[in-house]
Amino acid sequence: MKIKEGFHLREICGEKVISPEGYKNVNFSKLITLNDTAAWLWENLAGKEFDAEKMADMLTEQYDVDRETALKDSQALCDKWLEIGIAE
Numbered sequence: 151m152k153i154k155e156g157f158h159l160r161e162i163c164g165e166k167v168i169s170p171e172g173y174k175n176v177n178f179s180k181l182i183t184l185n186d187t188a189a190w191l192w193e194n195l196a197g198k199e200f201d202a203e204k205m206a207d208m209l210t211e212q213y214d215v216d217r218e219t220a221l222k223d224s225q226a227l228c229d230k231w232l233e234i235g236i237a238e
Contacts, residue, residue, distance in 0.1 A: 152199050157236045159192050202228045
């Protein structure tokens with residue numbers, strides 16, 4: 151999967167927020183915020199192909215987290231990003 155073009159991570163009032171650019175991406179009914187870990191993943195995955203396995207590898211290298219937990223959380227995040235349409 152890959153982060154869709156036209157979505158950018160910004161910091162607004164201390165919150166990390168995904169903002170759409172371009173007419174086809176505009177939907178102001180929901181604000182997409184990311185915690186620090188998800189924002190770190192977003193920044194490091196932008197423009198690259200990835201899957202839950204790749205995300206889990208990154209998490210275990212960067213944070214003190216076991217592989218099983220990292221993979222479970224990564225899969226949930228991938229599923230959510232696909233569901234809300236910010237990844238494809």
